[in-house]
Amino acid sequence: APPCLSAACDWASARLSAAVDPFAQPCDYFLFTCGANNVTADNRGHPQNRSGRSTLEDAPRGGGAGGRRGSLLQNLRQILAALQNTRTFYSSCLDTGSVETAGVEPFLSLIQEQLGGWAVSGQWVRPEFNSTLGVLMRDYATFPFFRVYVDTDPEDVHGLSKRYIQIDQPDLLIPIEWNNETKRSQVETQTLRPFLSTCQRYLTLLGAPDDKSLHHVGHFLSLSSELAVAASPPRYRLSKGQLYQRMSIRDLQLQAPDIDWLGCLQTTFEPLNITEDDQVFVHNLPFMVNMSLIVRKWKNKPENSNDPLQTFMVLNLLHTMMPALDSRFPRWQRCVTETEKGFSPVLTHLLSQGAAHREAQEIIQDIFSAFLSVTPRLLGNRLLFPMGLFVPPLFHPTYPAMNYGVVGFLVAKDLLHLLLPNGGCVWTHYLTVTDRAGGAGGGGGAALTAAQQQELWVQYTALQTALQAYQLNLETRPEDTSISGLSYTRLFLSSFSQMNCDSDPHHESMPLQPSFLITVFCAGSDLCPSDLRCPRN
Numbered sequence: 001a002p003p004c005l006s007a008a009c010d011w012a013s014a015r016l017s018a019a020v021d022p023f024a025q026p027c028d029y030f031l032f033t034c035g036a037n038n039v040t041a042d043n044r045g046h047p048q049n050r051s052g053r054s055t056l057e058d059a060p061r062g063g064g065a066g067g068r069r070g071s072l073l074q075n076l077r078q079i080l081a082a083l084q085n086t087r088t089f090y091s092s093c094l095d096t097g098s099v100e101t102a103g104v105e106p107f108l109s110l111i112q113e114q115l116g117g118w119a120v121s122g123q124w125v126r127p128e129f130n131s132t133l134g135v136l137m138r139d140y141a142t143f144p145f146f147r148v149y150v151d152t153d154p155e156d157v158h159g160l161s162k163r164y165i166q167i168d169q170p171d172l173l174i175p176i177e178w179n180n181e182t183k184r185s186q187v188e189t190q191t192l193r194p195f196l197s198t199c200q201r202y203l204t205l206l207g208a209p210d211d212k213s214l215h216h217v218g219h220f221l222s223l224s225s226e227l228a229v230a231a232s233p234p235r236y237r238l239s240k241g242q243l244y245q246r247m248s249i250r251d252l253q254l255q256a257p258d259i260d261w262l263g264c265l266q267t268t269f270e271p272l273n274i275t276e277d278d279q280v281f282v283h284n285l286p287f288m289v290n291m292s293l294i295v296r297k298w299k300n301k302p303e304n305s306n307d308p309l310q311t312f313m314v315l316n317l318l319h320t321m322m323p324a325l326d327s328r329f330p331r332w333q334r335c336v337t338e339t340e341k342g343f344s345p346v347l348t349h350l351l352s353q354g355a356a357h358r359e360a361q362e363i364i365q366d367i368f369s370a371f372l373s374v375t376p377r378l379l380g381n382r383l384l385f386p387m388g389l390f391v392p393p394l395f396h397p398t399y400p401a402m403n404y405g406v407v408g409f410l411v412a413k414d415l416l417h418l419l420l421p422n423g424g425c426v427w428t429h430y431l432t433v434t435d436r437a438g439g440a441g442g443g444g445g446a447a448l449t450a451a452q453q454q455e456l457w458v459q460y461t462a463l464q465t466a467l468q469a470y471q472l473n474l475e476t477r478p479e480d481t482s483i484s485g486l487s488y489t490r491l492f493l494s495s496f497s498q499m500n501c502d503s504d505p506h507h508e509s510m511p512l513q514p515s516f517l518i519t520v521f522c523a524g525s526d527l528c529p530s531d532l533r534c535p536r537n
Contacts, residue, residue, distance in 0.1 A: 001488060004481035008396040013484045015498065022497045022515040023490060026532040086343040090336070100326045104206055107321055111314055114139075118314050119307055120208045120216050129299065129309055130260035134267030136313055143170050144316040145227070145259065145291055148268060153281070154244060165265060165274075167252070168283040169231045169291075173319055174221065176228040178236070185232060187225045196221060202318060205328050219308035220315055223298060230290035243283050250276040255285065256292035258299070359397045360390045363404060366469035367411050385411065400480045401488050404470035405495030412469070413462035460517050467492060467527075489527045493518050 003009075092098070111117060115132055117124030136142040147168045156162065175191040178184075196217060203213035237243050253261050253276065266274050282288060298309055322329050364385075389395065395407050448456070470492055474480060483491055497515040522528035 001480060001482035004398055004483055006398045008398050009483050012399055012402055016484050016494055019498055021494060022518045023530055026519055086339060089343065090339045099324065103326050107325060108206065118310050120203060120311060126307060130263055132313055134264045136317055137264060137268040138270065140317055140320055142317050142320045144313045146170055146288065165280040166283065167280055169287045172224055172228050172231065174224045174228060178233050185228050187228055192221065216311050220312055223308055223312050226294050227291060230287045232284065237284055242285060245282045245285055246279055247282060248277055248279055252280065252282060256288040258292040258296045359403065362473065363408050364411055366472050367408060367415065367465060399483055400473055401470065401491040402495035404466050405492040406498065408466035408469055409462050409496055412465040413458055416458045416462055460520065463496060463517050463521060487529055490529045
């Protein structure tokens with residue numbers, strides 16, 4: 001196999017070179033075991049050097065336990081930094097003193113400097129519609145004409161949890177009701193009157209002259225009402241099959257051409273590479289079509305030199321920014337909600353960015369295939385594995401052989417513990433195999449408890465299953481590389497031997513080092529690169 005030259009592979013190579021090689025020293029498992037009390041050993045069962053430090057800790061920086069600890073600590077620092085930012089945001093939301101001092105000036109400056117102003121203030125440059133819309137979506141989580149978020153495909157029967165952009169109708173600011181007889185949304189005049197007076201008061205607080213505020217609010221209500229009539233509740237859209245309509249961004253552009261869909265989505269999800277061929281889920285295509293026509297109509301009205309579309313977007317931004325304004329604008333106790341909305345995606349991303357999800361999913365799927373597609377359920381309909389399992393140096397997308405030797409083994413072992421088979425007859429076979437390996441089983445088998453016998457069977461079977469899964473992976477991805485010049489099988493088994501006794505919740509039931517299983521495995525297989533028999537003494 002060609003050598004892997006990535007930084008991650010260099011770390012993995014250092015880890016391998018600093019640990020005991022089961023093929024160079026195949027009999028060490030007799031001296032150092034997971035539960036040994038009579039041997040001076042570190043927590044991996046490896047002998048310590050004269051300085052008292054384990055040989056693994058002497059590995060170059062980035063390799064071995066130190067490298068893994070460094071990776072986890074770096075990830076933890078980022079998470080804690082994000083948590084601190086979250087606390088700061090929440091505290092500032094509650095800091096009404098600073099808000100009262102600043103007043104509305106920060107909001108007015110934002111409109112003028114970042115959005116090109118608006119007609120209400122009398123100072124504006126008539127900014128480009130789609131450009132302003134993209135900025136509102138990206139920087140202020142404000143969605144005046146349609147709502148955008150990310151979620152999974154509900155019909156994903158394979159459970160791959162691939163995430164897609166979802167495009168839904170917006171949360172309109174005006175109160176609307178659904179008419180079951182006409183099957184249309186409608187606006188009640190009596191509910192609009194208090195909303196109208198509130199909007200006028202807000203415009204006055206923002207510095208709009210009283211004689212002009214009614215004009216701008218009128219356009220805002222007219223545009224809002226047209227959009228409201230095109231909207232419909234989820235239960236109605238579900239009955240019409242209008243939820244989760246999969247389509248490409250190109251097709252959506254053809255259906256609703258007055259929105260620059262690709263540009264707005266690229267701006268919102270920058271720096272992700274989004275193309276017009278990407279698939280999205282649309283939750284009310286008829287609304288999107290009508291909304292596009294409404295935008296076109298209001299763009300082309302000759303009397304609308306004051307650009308009501310811009311005013312509509314700014315008033316939607318005002319609704320988003322309300323918690324940051326002074327007490328004249330109701331804060332609505334939204335600090336917790338806004339903090340969660342703003343920072344939950346960031347924290348989720350930081351928690352998961354260290355895990356190579358596609359490669360982890362491949363390992364799990366291959367392990368399932370090795371069990372005749374048995375899919376256990378531990379938490380609801382999901383099997384939970386900690387994300388700490390999928391970070392370097394034990395796991396990395398550039399060395400599948402090591403991934404399967406460690407993570408693949410752990411996944412297979414956890415599945416076997418869910419199944420909890422009766423290993424009695426297998427233990428008889430196991431003793432026979434160990435006797436052929438050089439008498440390792442001998443009379444010691446009788447001293448093992450039933451739990452220890454079962455754990456031996458579970459770990460041995462998990463090792464076989466993980467190797468079978470890795471061989472399946474090689475058939476579909478033969479481009480796997482080598483580390484330290486080792487063959488695929490030797491790299492797989494060598495990485496398995498690096499298992500940490502303390503990290504295994506079942507280690508108390510495992511009386512032998514993981515490397516002992518390699519000797520037993522190689523005694524009954526022609527896949528191993530060398531003979532691992534030990535002398536009887």
